[in-house]
Amino acid sequence: xxVSLRAVAATLMMxxxxxxxxxxxxxxxxxxxxxxxxxxxxxxxxxxASDLGYEITESLTTEVGARLAGSxxxxxxxxxxxxxxxxxGFDKVWVEPVTFLKWExxxxxxxxxxxxxxxxxxxxxxxSPGGTVEGEVVRFADLAALEAAPAGSLDGKLAFVDYKMERxxxxxxxxxxxxxxSRGPSEAIEAGAIGYLMRSAGTDSHRNxxxxxxxxxxxxxxxxxxxxxxxxxxxxxxxxxxxxxRVRVAIDAGWNGExxxxxxxxxxxxxxxxxxxVLIGGHLDSWDLGTGAIDDAAGIGITMAAAKLIGDLPQHxxxxxxxxxxxxxxxxxxxxxxxxxAHADEITAHQIAAESDFGAGRVYGYSSxxxxxxxxxxxxxxxxxxxxxxxHMPGTGGPGPDISPFAAQGLAWARLSQDGTDYFDLHHTxxxxxxxxxxxxxxxxxxxxxxxxxxxxxxxGDFGSTPAAAKEE
Amino acid sequence: xxVSLRAVAATLMMxxxxxxxxxxxxxxxxxxxxxxxxxxxxxxxxxxASDLGYEITESLTTEVGARLAGSxxxxxxxxxxxxxxxxxGFDKVWVEPVTFLKWExxxxxxxxxxxxxxxxxxxxxxxSPGGTVEGEVVRFADLAALEAAPAGSLDGKLAFVDYKMERxxxxxxxxxxxxxxSRGPSEAIEAGAIGYLMRSAGTDSHRNxxxxxxxxxxxxxxxxxxxxxxxxxxxxxxxxxxxxxRVRVAIDAGWNGExxxxxxxxxxxxxxxxxxxVLIGGHLDSWDLGTGAIDDAAGIGITMAAAKLIGDLPQHxxxxxxxxxxxxxxxxxxxxxxxxxAHADEITAHQIAAESDFGAGRVYGYSSxxxxxxxxxxxxxxxxxxxxxxxHMPGTGGPGPDISPFAAQGLAWARLSQDGTDYFDLHHTxxxxxxxxxxxxxxxxxxxxxxxxxxxxxxxGDFGSTPAAAKEE
Numbered sequence: 001x002x003v004s005l006r007a008v009a010a011t012l013m014m015x016x017x018x019x020x021x022x023x024x025x026x027x028x029x030x031x032x033x034x035x036x037x038x039x040x041x042x043x044x045x046x047x048x049a050s051d052l053g054y055e056i057t058e059s060l061t062t063e064v065g066a067r068l069a070g071s072x073x074x075x076x077x078x079x080x081x082x083x084x085x086x087x088x089g090f091d092k093v094w095v096e097p098v099t100f101l102k103w104e105x106x107x108x109x110x111x112x113x114x115x116x117x118x119x120x121x122x123x124x125x126x127x128s129p130g131g132t133v134e135g136e137v138v139r140f141a142d143l144a145a146l147e148a149a150p151a152g153s154l155d156g157k158l159a160f161v162d163y164k165m166e167r168x169x170x171x172x173x174x175x176x177x178x179x180x181x182s183r184g185p186s187e188a189i190e191a192g193a194i195g196y197l198m199r200s201a202g203t204d205s206h207r208n209x210x211x212x213x214x215x216x217x218x219x220x221x222x223x224x225x226x227x228x229x230x231x232x233x234x235x236x237x238x239x240x241x242x243x244x245x246r247v248r249v250a251i252d253a254g255w256n257g258e259x260x261x262x263x264x265x266x267x268x269x270x271x272x273x274x275x276x277x278v279l280i281g282g283h284l285d286s287w288d289l290g291t292g293a294i295d296d297a298a299g300i301g302i303t304m305a306a307a308k309l310i311g312d313l314p315q316h317x318x319x320x321x322x323x324x325x326x327x328x329x330x331x332x333x334x335x336x337x338x339x340x341x342a343h344a345d346e347i348t349a350h351q352i353a354a355e356s357d358f359g360a361g362r363v364y365g366y367s368s369x370x371x372x373x374x375x376x377x378x379x380x381x382x383x384x385x386x387x388x389x390x391x392h393m394p395g396t397g398g399p400g401p402d403i404s405p406f407a408a409q410g411l412a413w414a415r416l417s418q419d420g421t422d423y424f425d426l427h428h429t430x431x432x433x434x435x436x437x438x439x440x441x442x443x444x445x446x447x448x449x450x451x452x453x454x455x456x457x458x459x460x461g462d463f464g465s466t467p468a469a470a471k472e473e
Numbered sequence: 474x475x476v477s478l479r480a481v482a483a484t485l486m487m488x489x490x491x492x493x494x495x496x497x498x499x500x501x502x503x504x505x506x507x508x509x510x511x512x513x514x515x516x517x518x519x520x521x522a523s524d525l526g527y528e529i530t531e532s533l534t535t536e537v538g539a540r541l542a543g544s545x546x547x548x549x550x551x552x553x554x555x556x557x558x559x560x561x562g563f564d565k566v567w568v569e570p571v572t573f574l575k576w577e578x579x580x581x582x583x584x585x586x587x588x589x590x591x592x593x594x595x596x597x598x599x600x601s602p603g604g605t606v607e608g609e610v611v612r613f614a615d616l617a618a619l620e621a622a623p624a625g626s627l628d629g630k631l632a633f634v635d636y637k638m639e640r641x642x643x644x645x646x647x648x649x650x651x652x653x654x655s656r657g658p659s660e661a662i663e664a665g666a667i668g669y670l671m672r673s674a675g676t677d678s679h680r681n682x683x684x685x686x687x688x689x690x691x692x693x694x695x696x697x698x699x700x701x702x703x704x705x706x707x708x709x710x711x712x713x714x715x716x717x718x719r720v721r722v723a724i725d726a727g728w729n730g731e732x733x734x735x736x737x738x739x740x741x742x743x744x745x746x747x748x749x750x751v752l753i754g755g756h757l758d759s760w761d762l763g764t765g766a767i768d769d770a771a772g773i774g775i776t777m778a779a780a781k782l783i784g785d786l787p788q789h790x791x792x793x794x795x796x797x798x799x800x801x802x803x804x805x806x807x808x809x810x811x812x813x814x815a816h817a818d819e820i821t822a823h824q825i826a827a828e829s830d831f832g833a834g835r836v837y838g839y840s841s842x843x844x845x846x847x848x849x850x851x852x853x854x855x856x857x858x859x860x861x862x863x864x865h866m867p868g869t870g871g872p873g874p875d876i877s878p879f880a881a882q883g884l885a886w887a888r889l890s891q892d893g894t895d896y897f898d899l900h901h902t903x904x905x906x907x908x909x910x911x912x913x914x915x916x917x918x919x920x921x922x923x924x925x926x927x928x929x930x931x932x933x934g935d936f937g938s939t940p941a942a943a944k945e946e
Contacts, residue, residue, distance in 0.1 A: 062711045065591030073591065117546065118538030118764075121903060206679050207763070207903035231906040235764070238535045290680070291591075291708070430594060430680035433704040434711075 030374040030461030032381070036317065040384045040451055047309050047447035048388075054439040056084065057301030057360075061291040061434045068288040069328035070102035070259030077284050078262045081300070081325045085266035088308045090323070092269065095262035098327035098338040102259035103127055105211075105288055106252040108226065110197075113246040116239055122197065122226040123209040123289060124253045125181055126331055129222045132250040133158065133195035139240050143180050149191040158195040158247060159188035160228075162237050167203040170397075171358060171420040177201035178212065185225040186217040195249050196225035199233035204425035207231055211287050211428045213331050224251040261285070261327040263335045266304070268311040270320040270457060277346075278457045279322045279353035280306065280449055283329035283402055290432030294423065298437060298445070299356035300325050306449035310457070317457035319351060326402040329357070336402030340409055347410045352456050352463040354414040355400025356445065359426075360437040361419035363448040365393035368414040369407070371464040381414075381455045388448055393417065412463040414456070416448050503847040503934030505854070509790065513857045513924055520782050520920035521861075527912040529557060530774030530833075534764040534907045541761040542801035543575035543732030550757050551735045554773070554798045558739035561781045563796070565742065568735035571800035571811040575732040576600055578761055579725040581699060583670075586719045589712055595670065595699040596682040596762060597726045598654055599804055602695045605723040606631065606668035612713050616653050622664040631668040631720060632661035633701075635710050640676040643870075644831060644893040650674035651685065658698040659690040668722050669698040672706035677898035680704055684760050684901045686804050697724045734758070734800040736808045739777070741784040743793040743930060750819075751930040752795045752826035753779065753922055756802035756875055763905030767896065771910060771918070772829035773798050779922035783930070790930035792824060799875040802830070809875030813882055820883045825929050825936040827887040828873025829918065832899075833910040834892035836921040838866035841887040842880070844937040854887075854928045861921055866890065885936040887929070889921050 060080060067077040078095065085093040103126055110120035113134070135157045140146040142163040149159075161184050165177030178201050185196040200210035209229040216222040226249055228236060239245050264284060270276060282299020286292020307321045326335030343350065352368065366385050370378045375394070382392030398404070399413035407413045426432045456463065533553060540550040551568065558566040576599055583593035586607070608630045613619040615636040622632075634657050638650030651674050658669040673683035682702040689695040699722055701709060712718050737757060743749060755772020759765020780794045799808030816823065825841065839858050843851045848867070855865035871877070872886035880886045899905045929936065 058711070062708060063589050063715070065585075065589065065708070076588075112538075115549075116536050116538065205908045207681055207906065208679065231904070231908050234908055235535060235538070235906070238531070242536070431704070433678075433680065433708070435678045435704050435707055 027373040028461050030377040030459050030463065032377050032455050032459045036455055036458035037380060037384060040455065043309065043313065043450055043454055044387065044447045047306065047450045048443050050305065050309065050443060050446065051439065052308060053301040053305035053442045053446040054437065056304050057293060057297045057437060057442065058434055059084065060297040060300060061293045065291045066288045067284070067286050067292060069100065069261055069285040069331055074261050074285055078264055081264035081284055084304065085264065088304060089311060090266035090268060092267040095264050096338065096342055097260050097262055098335050099258060099260045100328050100331065100334045101255050102257055103331060104253060104256050108253065109250045110226065111248050112239060113248055116245065120232045120236065120247065121207050121209060121229045122232065123211045124251045125225045125227060126211055126213040127215060128225040128251055128253055130252045130254045131224045132248065133224050134248040135194055135246060137197065137236065137240060137245050137247050139237060143184060143187070146184060146187045151190060152192045154188060155192035157193055158197055158249065159191065159193040160197040160236060162199050162233055164199065165201050165203055165424060167421060167424070169419055169421050170417065171423060174201065174424060181212050181214050181227065185214050185223065186220055189220045189223055193223060195223050198227050200227040200230055202230060202424050202427065202429065205230050206431060208429040208431045211289055224249050226251065263327050263339055264325040266323045268307050268316060268321040270318050271316040272318040274320050275349055276319040277322045277350050278319050278453050279324060279350055280453050281324035281326060281402065282356045283335060284325040285328050285330055287330055287428050289428065289430040291434065292432055293434045293437055294359040294426055294432050295428065296357045298360040298442060302356045302442065302445040302449055305446045306453055309450045310454050317454055319457035321453050321457055329402050333401055333405060337405045340406035344409065347465050347467050350411050350465055352412040352414055352465065353403040353406065354416060354452060355403045356416070356449065357400050357402065358418045358420050359423040360442050360445065361421065361423065362441045362444050363388065363390050363416045363418050365391050365396065365417035367393045367396045369412050369464060374461065374463045377459050377461065381452055384451050384455055385448055388444055390448060408468065410466050410468040412465040414452060416452060418445065500846040501934050503850040503932050503936065505850050505928050505932045509928055509931030510853060510857060513928065516782065516786065516927055517860065517920050517924055520779065520923045521916050523778065523782065523916060523919065524912065525781060526774040526778035526915045526919040527910065529777050530766065530770045530910060530915065531907055532557065533770040533773060534766045538764045539761045540757070540759050540765060542573065542734055542758040542804055547734050547758055551737055554737035554757055557777065558737065561777060562784060563739035563741060565740040568737050569811065569815055570733050570735055571808050572731060572733045573801050573804065573807045574728050575730055576804060577726060577729050581726065582723045583699065584721050585712060586721055589718065593705045593709065593720065594680050594682060594702045595705065596684045597724045598698045598700060599684055599686040600688060601698040601724055601726055603725045603727045604697045605721065606697050607721040608667055608719060610670065610709065610713060610718050610720050612710060616657060616660070619657060619660045624663060625665050627661060628665035630666055631670055631722065632664065632666040633670040633709060635672050635706055637672065638674050638676055638897060640894060640897070642892055642894050643890065644896060647674065647897060654685050654687050654700065658687050658696065659693055662693045662696055666696060668696050671700050673700040673703055675703060675897050675900065675902065678703050679904060681902040681904045684762055697722050699724065736800050736812055737798040739796045741780050741789060741794040743791050744789040745791040747793050748822055749792040750795045750823050751792050751926050752797060752823055753926050754797035754799060754875065755829045756808060757798040758801050758803055760803055760901050762901065762903040764907065766905050766907045766910055767832040767899055768901065768905055769830045771833040771915060775829045775915065775918040775922055778919045779926055782923045783927050790927055792930035794926050794930055802875050806874055806878060810878045813879035817882060820938050820940050823884050823938050825885040825887055825938065826876040826879065827889060827925060828876045829889070829922065830873050830875065831891045831893050832896040833915050833918065834894065834896065835914045835917050836861065836863050836889045836891050838864050838869065838890035840866045840869045842885050842937060847934065847936045850932050850934065854925055857924050857928055858921055861917055863921060881941065883939050883941040885938040887925060889925060891918065
């Protein structure tokens with residue numbers, strides 16, 4: 001199998017050379033040494049047999065619980081992450097500050113008024129202002145229908161976008177689903193609305209609404225904006241089918257000054273090229289409704305455990321494995337942006353990065369941004385991942401959220417695609433709790449990250465990280 | 474098949490005669506005429522093809538929503554039921570008053586204090602007083618462990634009973650599960666507790682706690698008592714495994730005067746013996762957290778629809794079919810007790826009764842209290858139910874909750890046992906909403922009740938309803 005792959009690689013190398021014959025300096029073909037490939041089976045099996053990823057996830061979700069960026073619990077999460085890195089024996093542990101405006105949720109309540117009076121289960125969207133609004137509800141089947149509403153047509157009314165997000169293994173339904181959250185409020189205000197309601201961007205049928213950040217376009221006066229649980233959206237749609245309905249939405253929430261949290265970082269030092277870094281990680285903050293188990297304690301647990309297992313090897317790989325627990329992903333990738341800014345002049349040293357932030361479902365696919373000269377190494381990594389049920393899926397996906405700002409500057413990325421079929425049943429809801437995680441699936445993720453990080457850190461040659469300006473030349 | 478059943482019936486008749494040879498007056502063998510049996514297949518198929526049961530269930534849960542006994546919504550539910558009976562063309566529609574003390578829930582909140590500070594999702598048990606209590610939590614694995622706690626051992630503390638209810642098709646896990654709710658608070662107070670927490674009596678893993686009535690023993694001062702959602706019980710148990718935990722429970726709830734609601738009753742008049750009644754029904758009230766879809770709008774929808782389908786037949790059966798929408802089942806069978814009291818001198822006229830109050834899962838079994846002289850007729854009913862996938866299960870089960878007070882006075886009962894495997898995932902939670910009901914399973918229930926009620930109302934001879942005093946002689 002290896003011989004065959006190498007033959008293919010050689011062919012591609014020649015094709016690559018032919019295609020870029022005009023280039024002055026052809027990059028060296030990246031390759032993973034046989035000794036590193038040979039070390040993989042034991043690492044993979046140890047990871048599959050280890051409970052460490054689950055234990056870390058349990059520790060964070062239990063001891064800290066929900067950890068909204070900027071909250072007291074967020075500060076405890078930072079202390080927890082620092083202590084956990086130390087406890088696990090990382091070679092270097094430090095924090096880097098991340099500053100942002102702090103949003104707080106204090107209370108929220110929705111109700112249908114009049115002849116069909118009843119409570120509605122809803123949750124304020126992150127970024128929503130507080131306020132109590134009362135008016136007739138106008139239903140829109142989707143965002144496009146709201147966008148088509150003429151200015152003034154919603155004066156004194158609440159918009160309700162009733163779009164049903166689709167379930168998909170790769171989470172592709174979340175694109176249109178989350179646009180209803182990010183764009184809907186501003187569109188509603190443009191049409192005159194005094195409040196905004198949406199069917200949760202979720203795929204479940206439980207009485208647990210899905211929160212998430214929204215933004216208001218500049219120049220607009222924000223209005224109370226909330227997501228109904230899926231059964232409540234069903235209910236409101238049925239009530240509206242019977243006749244006009246008035247609702248009252250009372251939200252106490254809003255922006256409250258500036259807060260500083262921290263990216264918490266731990267290194268497993270490379271044995272021969274410690275200044276070269278393979279970065280893995282997840283985000284430390286969560287929404288406030290659940291305990292952020294799948295979003296994203298799992299990512300923290302998976303990547304901390306993977307690096308720890310590599311650190312336990314008798315011989316560290318050549319490069320440093322860095323785990324970053326990013327601050328405030330949920331409200332705008334603040335941790336990822338801060339990391340990219342703080343390390344802007346170290347792009348080339350960051351060989352490749354992969355983030356786990358899509359729950360705890362099994363990894364089914366591997367892809368990366370690897371340029372031609374690193375594709376043979378990518379196939380070696382895929383070969384080592386194959387026994388975990390992971391397919392090589394070149395050309396798919398993109399970088400995880402917190403590494404995307406750095407990737408936009410030229411960082412090479414890899415993606416270990418997780419099965420997200422059930423992810424949006426839980427995402428951003430009170431129901432995002434530890435019991436939803438299958439320890440065996442989590443261990444498969446740990447194994448995948450361990451194998452990927454170990455091989456990338458053992459590679460001879462790079463994965464294409466280059467300052468974006470240089471790439472564009 | 475019919476010939477064979479009749480031969481068996483004749484044999485049993487003789488056996489019955491032999492066994493009770495000493496009796497002065499041997500009851501006539503109850504029998505269902507061939508013409509009635511012949512009418513069943515068409516009735517059954519019409520019921521399976523009808524959406525009526527679902528439409529009624531949708532109407533009640535949507536237009537009224539949650540309807541806690543004694544609330545404004547409960548009064549709307551009474552008006553709804555009366556109007557629905559009229560709209561469906563019942564021959565006689567009326568209400569009978571049911572008076573009880575009114576319990577109200579206004580707000581509730583739980584939190585872990587200290588180093589692991591976090592919110593707990595809980596709901597006050599029905600009957601809980603209001604109050605804010607704060608103290609250390611003491612966990613008990615089950616009710617027996619709490620019962621063994623010495624007096625004074627919980628002084629200043631909160632008891633937490635962490636019993637995990639078991640899933641079962643027949644709901645048999647609810648016996649021990651609900652005793653934790655009914656008995657736990659008093660046991661906790663006896664040991665000195667200032668508050669009571671329990672793992673919800675439920676089989677789900679969602680952030681939706683299960684409420685339900687509790688009672689405090691006479692002479693005890695009630696304390697705030699609440700159920701944690703299953704994930705929150707898991708969380709609190711994990712936290713307690715790490716060390717002592719203090720919690721604060723703040724409940725605003727309590728008894729607030731007397732309320733009068735109503736049993737709402739509709740008759741489909743019998744063609745030749747209208748004074749003889751076959752009673753079916755469910756309960757109209759619900760808890761306040763969900764919209765009471767499976768508990769028990771489904772029972773209302775099933776039995777109203779079954780009776781309406783019988784009423785639509787060219788020829789009504791001999792006896793009257795009566796549908797009772799019972800008031801305030803949830804807080805102590807008030808409607809059932811009031812009906813039994815109001816009709817105490819009509820036990821013999823009430824031929825047999827069956828209540829639907831176990832969700833919307835398919836019926837899998839038929840049983841009844843039928844004495845020997847009515848067992849052949851019971852087998853005829855079972856034979857007519859068999860094409861619906863329903864087995865004859867004589868000797869199992871008991872009367873539904875609202876007919877149990879009347880059954881204790883001598884009323885004959887039948888039971889159409891529903892598959893309750895998933896019932897306690899939803900029971901008494903915010904998640905008890907219409908989307909959880911499978912319309913096809915609901916139609917199978919309607920067909921079962923229609924067949925049962927039609928045949929019982931067509932029978933020649935009785936099903937054994939006799940004042941209990943007479944039975945004991």
